[in-house]
Structures are given as structure tokens and as C-alpha cells.
Amino acid sequence: MHLAACAPSDQPIVIGLAGPFSQQTGQSMQLAAQLAVAELNQRGGVSGRPIQLVVRDDSGSVSVAVRVARSFYDSPDVAAVIGHMGSAATLAAARVYNSGDTPIVSISPSASSPDLSQAGPYTFRVCPDDRVHGSQLADWAYRGLQARRVAVLYENDAYGRGLRTAFRSSFTELGGRIVSEDPFSPALPGFEPYLTRIRIRGGADAILIAGALDGGQRMLNTLNSLQFNPTVLGGDGIGGIETANVGAEGVFVSLAYLHEQPGARNEAFRSAYGQMYGEQLPDHRGAGAYDIVYLLGQAIEQVGTDRTRIRDYLAGLGTETEGFEGVTGSIGFDSNGDVVDRNVVIGVVRNRRLVSAERR
């Protein structure tokens, strides 16, 4: 249905996109978002107006994220923001988006910190939070892998600590034991002391790496060099590790989206993504960003570009209006702006690809 006649002009609809796009983890998010915008504009835009993405790289840093958020907030043209990617940046930016007289919607494809639930009425996400990841990983470790002693290496940030806490809670409840919890960060000189200590203190049935891809890669490298081969699990933070040449074979990853998950929408998305970007596969961040573009397009078509009306429309999604059918599944929001009824899937790296672990 074309509503071009109703459009006030051919002025583009401006949507912000913020994430660590110069980093490997952020690439899929940007590519998928641009793919979705290109598709929409090719079909005549929204209400007859083209969509214009304003892309800002926040480097995953809290302070840069705040600056980017301020620039979006202060541009009246910007109707909504897709982002940010990580929990820390998303939380910091959410304080800007929810402030003042002209708050603006931000929808994160992948920020999974439980703290984000309380960030404010204009903050949404289309991915399940770390509690879901943590409990699913614990369940998989205890039931799927029969692990009883698990060592945890966590990134010392909101995401890593959140996932660690969620995992610990579920795993100890199931009857397992956490043998150690060691923090890391990019500044960590090396994983060797942690891993050696785990080893000499009786080893572990599995090691959970609760952190970002970079830390995961370093840890796998160290394990490799130490000839230490415990089962490794990770959250969606290490998504992408399958393509890294670090011997990630057999690593289990909890994911909000797996490219091979069924559904016609996903098929179309994968094929378009492949056509546009070659052999690369979209990750959960890309799928989420793709869904967010279409979701915002639908919202703006219904209520226009007014920031508050967009928020109200999104808040009613799945309750007042029918849920949005996306690549990642049906999207509806609860009162905290969290996506409802969304489970994670456990994937495993096989031949440099993530495949469903359950269908092994």
C-alpha cells in the first residue's frame, strides 16, 4: 500500500545507527541495517519518503557512545536510533535518549544486560537478556554436557559480570559448582596464570568465557598454547569466534539468532545478505538490526516521525497491536522495552561455522 500522497515531502526519514562498526563484531550490524534500508528505499521508502541512515561509530566506548547519543538527540530530524551494540554503551546512551523534553527511541539489536530493562521508557531491545543466556548456558552445561565443575572467566564489564552472575545462579541451582571466577579485560597481560591455576587446582569440566570476542580469542589461543583442552562455552558476546582462526572448533555459543534457524523471512534475509555481501553470514546483531529497520519503518508508516508517537507505537507492539514478524522471530515488547518470549539457541562451531548444537 502506498501512502505517498500523504507524505508532506520527499524529505528523507532520518534514522540513527550507532555501534562499534570499526570492530569486527559490529560489522554485521551495520551491513544488515544498510541492507534493510536499501530494500525499503528500493520499494519506495516509508510513506513515500526514503529512509536515510546516519551511521555513527561509538567504538563500544561509554564516553563516545554518550557523545554520539547527544548528537542524535539534538538533531530534530532523527526520528529514532538503532543501537547501540554492547550493554555498557547502550546503557550510557540510554540515559541521554530518555532525558529532557524530546526523548528519542533507541532499539538495541544485542545489548543484553539486565540493567537495560530499567534504562527508561524510550529504550528497547530485540534480543533476550543475559539472564536468559546465562540460564540457557547453565542448563546446556549441566544437562547437555554433563559438566559439574565449571570455571568462569568473565570480562570485567556490565555484560561479562551480568552473564557470569546469571550463569552462576542457574548452574549452582542445578547442582553444579563454580570452581573459579576470574576477571579479564583487554588490559589483561595474559590468561595463562588463570588457566594454569585452574589446571593445577583440579581442572574443570568446562570453562565459560563470559565476555567479548577479543577476550574469547585470546583465551582460546592461550588454551591452545598450554595444550589445555577443556570444553568451552560462551555467550553471544563471542559470536563470530567461529571464523577466527584460533581453533574454535567445538566451542558452544548461546545465540539470540542463528543464521540457519528456520523461517521464510530468515531465508530471504540470508539470501539477500549473501547476494549483497558475498560469502559472509549475518550474525545475531545483524539480524536484529535488520529487523529493527523494518520495525521502525512500520512504526513510522503508522504514526509518522514524531518521537513520542513512535515510542507509544513500539510500547504497544504485541499487546495493542500485533507483534512484528521479523527474521529473529515475532517481536513484541513488555513494559520494560524487553522483547517477550524470546529464547536463545545454543550453537556449536563446526567447520568454522556455527550450527545448532541441539541438532548435532
Add this chain to the structure above:
Amino acid sequence: MTPLVALNTLRTRIVLGEAALVAGLVVVAAIGIGALRTVRSTAASELESLTAVSAQSNTLVTTLFEQMRAAEQYLADGSMEAHNAFRAGGEAAHASQRRLQALPDLSESDRVVISQIETLQAEAEVLFSHAHAQLDLGRRSDALAGAQLAREQASEMLRLLSLLSASQGARAEATARSLEQAATDRELLVWTTLVASVLIAAAIAVATLRSVERPMARLAAAAQRFGSGDLRPVALGAMPAELAQLGDAMYRLGGSLRTLVGEVVDESERMATAAEDLSAISEQLAATAGDVSTAMEEVSSGAQRQVSGLEESSSAAQTLHDAADDAGRASRKVAELGADIHRLAETYASDIAAASKALVELRNLVQHTAQQVEELDRLSEPINEFIDLIKQISSQTNLLALNAAIEAARAGEQGVGFSVVAEEVRQLADTSAQAAERVSGTIKTIRDQVAAMGETMALGRAQARGVGSVSQGAAEALRNIVRSVEEIETESQRVAGQAERNLTEIERIKLALRSASAAAQAHASSSEEVAAAAEQQGASTQEMAAQATTLHRAADHLRSLVRGFRS
């Protein structure tokens, strides 16, 4: 349609001025209260916010220090206690940072600083954990080297913490400044409003004063005009209602004064006319007195001639008859003139009383004049008696003349002349009686006029400065006239006495018919005495004429005084 509130009264204007002042004060009070409330609530919320931030910052600092202390302790003793404290401190610090970030009133730069602290703390935590792992593996030197790196992060973190404190201090200062500025602004507003309302009230007060002063000045000018004798109507112009009433009263007063002065002018004119009349009559009286004197001299000479020509008694009797005739006439004339004088004096007194009462409005003066009038009335009583006496004399003279005629007839040839004289004397007596009757009528008229004058006096009322003395002077003149009249009466009585004595003498003539010579001689001396009395009467008459002149002058003065009133 009349306005609800009359704006032209002094009361309304004063009430409006007061209301403006009170309204201004109420506004000032409202602004003051509003300012206080604003400042108080702002101060309270700012204080609350600052307190919350400060409390969370303090907690953060405490937990960070505790964690760092535990980290160092573990490096020293490797105790489980220190390890747990390090972990717990980390958890507490992260929770504290989350709470701090959740505070709504934090500035973005503060949030960035807190994020940096968080990052540094996380780094320090990681580095200490790494060092602890080295220690656990027995690599003490590696552990201490790693701890050194951690300490660098920690000291940078402490620097940022002090930055955060400084920022909070600056914020507290800025808050204090803005509160002070707000208070100053409100204070300025309060002062402005206060001054404005005072100015408005002052303007209304000045306008009210002017609306009082200007009409008052006009009223005073009008009063001064009245005082200086200018009684023409005054245009007072517009003025507040209360003063307008006063103005109306003054306008009516002016009208009353004009009417009164008009009456006084009439009265003074009449008085002047009366004075002129009096003067003329006085002159006439003086002339008449001369006539009496001349007549008595003639009587005297006639008597002497009778003495000398007793034998020719016919002619002598004739002469005596003429002289007696003249004396009778003169007496009648005196009576008439006395009556005229009384009437004029009375008129004069009436005028004076009316004038003084009208001009001075002094009850005692009026009463005094009334007493004068009563006295005049009383004084006219003796005149009546005098007239009765003249009537009696006339009657007796008539009888005497009859007897004389009989005696002349009995004297025969020698008494023929005397009988003619006796007839003339009898006619004279008749004429005297008639004159007395007329005088009596005149006195009655005078008394009527006195009564009318009493009424006139009751009517006359006025205020005129200086008139009192004039009217007193006039009253004095009146008293003098009355005294003169009394003297005239005395003299008239003396004339009457002499006339009686003439009767006696004529009685004795009856005897002297036998000794005519002696009788005629005595008669001659009596006639001389009558002449002397007549002269005395003439002198009194002159004095009265002088008094009439005084009265005339007083009347003129009075007339000039009332002429000073311009009506």
C-alpha cells in the same frame, strides 16, 4: 447611569490611594513569599540531589579503597579472608557505581568521569586478580610487577575520584550562586514593585491634596472677596463633592448678604432723607422761635404801650390781643415741631436700629436700639401731657377772653378796645386747642411708626465691620436729639408757664381795670420774661439743628459704607 463609586469625592480618592498602596504591598509580599518558597524548594531539591550524589560518591570511594586494601593484603598474606574481601569489595564498588549512574541529576561530564572510574576500577581489579593468580602460582616477583601496574590504574582512579568531588563542589557552588542570583532578582522585583506602589500612592495623594487645595484656595478667595465687600456672585468651578457643598453654602451666603445689603442701602437712604427733613424742620423751628421771641417782644411793647396809653386802652387792648394771639400760635407751632422732631428722631432711630441690626448682627445693639425706641415712645408721653396742658390753657384762655370781653363791656367806652383784644385772645385759644388736637394725632402716628420700626429692626441682620461704631455714633446723635427735644419741651413748658402767668396777669388786669396802670406795668414785665424764654427756646433749637447736621453726616457715612458693598 451613575457610576458605582463616585470618583469626585475626597473619600473615594483617599480610599483609592490607600488601596493602591495596600495592593502594592500585597504584591510585594506575594513576590517575597514566592521568592522565599522558590529559593527554599530549589535549595531543598538541590541539597537533596547533592546529598544523594555525595553519599553515593562516598560509598564508592569507601568500597574502592576497601577493595584496593584487600588486594594489597592478599599480596602480603595470601589469605582467603583478603581474597573474599577483594571480591566483595569489587561487587560493592560495581553496585555503588550503578547506583551512582542511576541518579537523575548527574551531569554528562560527571557520568563520563564515573564511567572512566568504573573502567579504571575494572582494570585495576583485573590486574590485581592477575597478580593474585601469579602469586598463587608462586611467581612472587611477577605478581608484584603486575600489582605495580594495578596500582597505577588505582592511582589514576583516585585522581578521577578527586575530580568528581571537585565537580560536586563546583556544582554546589554554582547552585549557591544561582540561588543567590534568583534571590537577588526577586529582591529587585520586590523593590521595584514597592517603589512603584509607593509612587502610585504618592501620586494619588498629591492629586487628592491638589483637588483639596485648589478648591480651598478658590473658596478662600471668594470669602476674602465677601470680606472686602465684593458680594457679586462667584464661579467656584469643579471641586470634590464635600467642598462643593461648602461652595454652595458660600454661594447662598453671598446671595443672602446681597439681599441684606440692598435692604440696608434702602434704609440708609431713608435715614438720610429723614435727617434732611429733620434739618429743614430744625431751621423752621429756629425761625419760629424767632417769631415767638418777636411776638413776645411785641406783647411786651404792646403792654408798655398799654401802660402808656391806658387811657387809650382800645388800642392797647388790641396790641395785647395780638401779642397773646402770637404767643398762642407760637406755642402751637412749638408743639407741632416737637411732634415732627419726635417723629423724625423716631424714624432715624428706626433706621439706625435696622441698619445696625442688619450690618452688625449684634443682638445687644439691636436691643439697645429697641430700648432707645421704647424710650422715645415713653418720651412721647410727656408730649401728650404737654398737649393736654396746651388744650387746658387754650380753654382757660378762652374763658379768660370771654371774661375780658365782659369786663370790657362793663368798662364801657373805655373798655371797647379791650373787648376786641379779648375776642382775639379767645380765637387764639380756639386755634391752640385745634393745634393740640393735631399734635395728638401726630403723636399717635409716631407711636405707630415706632411699632413699625420695631418690626423693621427684627428684620435687619448683617455683618459689616465698622458699622457698629457708626451706628453707635448715630445712636449717640439720636440721644442728643432726644435731649434737645427734651430741652425744647422744657422751654415749651416754660412758655406755657409764662402763658399761665399771662393769664394770671390778665386776671390781675381785671383788677387793674381799677388800677390799670400798675397792672399794665406788671403785664409789661411778664411779657419781657416771655421774650427771654422764647430766646432761650431759639438757642435750644439751634443746638438741635447742629445735632441734625451731625445726624445727617452719620447718615451720609452710613450710606457711603453700604455703598462699599457691591451687589
